[in-house]
Amino acid sequence: MRAVILDGIVLGLAFGLLGVGMTLVYGLGGVLNLAYGQIVVLAAIVASNVMADGTATLVAACAGVLVAAGAAVLLDLTLMRPVYRQHGEERTLLGLLLTLGAAFVIAGLLTWRYPAGALYVNITGDPVSIIGVPMARGAIWASAIALAVAAVLLLFFGLTTFGRGVRSVIQDETGARLVGINPSFVRTVIFALSGVLAGIVAITHSMSGPLTVNAGFELTTFALIVTVVGGLGSVAGAFLAGVLLGVVNTLSAHYIGQYITTIILLGAAALTILVRPRGLLGR
């Protein structure tokens, strides 16, 4: 039981890290980036190719993160421009459809060029015992990174001037503009940040198992579920929802069965929308 819950928390931190990049972009401009999972996969493929040349893992990971950030910025500077000229639901819908198109292009190109591409960051060493449960080192590393990212993000949005500027745009775009904040610049920075987060997800995800080239759609789906449950635009909400869903996932996978588990997770997302559309910690 203890082991199951601990596994759930590890999985949940991974979910949270996955969701936070999507939720930030949504909170800022109302765009659900359906290409998010594909950007994760892009980072993974880049990192694995760099690693194949014999480069150190850390350097390869940085390369993956940088390329993901670059891809996200490119997306923002090209496809998102017409999207941000729209308002309200029109904007969300157009953003949804355009990022869906981008997801196809990226997925198609990657699976065409690297049909067997996969990233696996192998962390060697004996399992470490945590409160009496042996945990794989890869899982511990991944969780530590997720926690560090959560802490950095919360400090960034809570304490720095730019972070507060971002929050002001989330709350009221027009108001933020009036006090001298440039929403379009803020959005580009946040898109870059979400790309960096996608790159980090690629690395941590591959610490406990290979991340294959066709995982993009599934990653997007889970990011979407976490985003919806946590509250659109909330960093703490994404991690809280991630951990809750992670624990539910492992509990039900352990006691009920895998297919039912996915349905339970999906049901949780649907229920959140119906009962509390703002999500756990949304405004």
Added chain:
Amino acid sequence: MRSARSLGWAALPIVVTAAVLAALPPIWFGDSPYTTSLAVQALVFAAYGVGFNLIFGSTNQLFLCVGALAGVGGYGAVILIDETSLPMSVGIVVGTLSAAIVGGLLSWIAVRRSLGIIFTGIVTLVFSLAFANLLLGQRELTGAETGLVVSAAADKLGDDQVGGYYMFACLLVVFLVIFRVLQLSHIGWAFRALRDDEVAAELAGVDVARYRIYAATIGSAMIGLAGALFAYSSGYVSPSTYSFDRVDVRVLVLVAFGGLGTLLGPVVGAGVFAILDERLTTSLELREVLYGVFVLAIFLFFRRGVVHAVVSLWKRISKPRGEKPTLQPSRE
């Protein structure tokens, strides 16, 4: 009262479509089973498209569960026949009704909780994924990835490809007639009102909730019927027959390409994409890239679709300038 002449104009696109569909096999692909099967697939997708168009194009409910609804129809029909050995037609009717009920329920939930386009999209997407998992999980009922062979279909529709083609062509024409009749009736006026401005429509006395549920129920019934008939005509169903990436994405793209909310949009879209599929014999991955580029191009430059573009061009040519616009439902 609408004049006979304007009714004739309203029926013209359907008559032309029916004539073209009837003429296609003898003049183009009568002897090629491969082309015929592509054409059948195009017709099925056009039929899905009409249903989706009724739900999304007419009443702004983003139903990302076309594949799942078709699957409810298809699997519902096949499993019922397999388990009870009732006649095929009963299975199809039950499958269609189940799809209609599921679609109506989804719409009822969305309306009751007043979900916007995006949340409706997410809830229906979640339903699609849950349905796919259910198909995989209920192994003894659905055969999971292996799928089910439709035993009742072997002697009926499976062999006769051109017959199957004509059956789906008839189905499509019937759907188009239903779509047009709805457009011209008071329901169509309500659809247009609530699509343009929901609040204004509500204030003008249009029961927005009720018309949304109508549209979703009728559209879902169409999708379910097409899905059930497709199961019988192909003689085999598997989760990928109705999967999100095989069905929904394609339906969304082809309806958007043809023109959302237009009568012939789905038909034009399905036709163009069938031709693309036939010409593009490259790898599956490159086809996916091309789909993506298509989606991007459509929504960046061409947002109202082919049918809108053609109709507005036609209006510009046929109408002298300065003439007052007449108050009429759109003919698009």
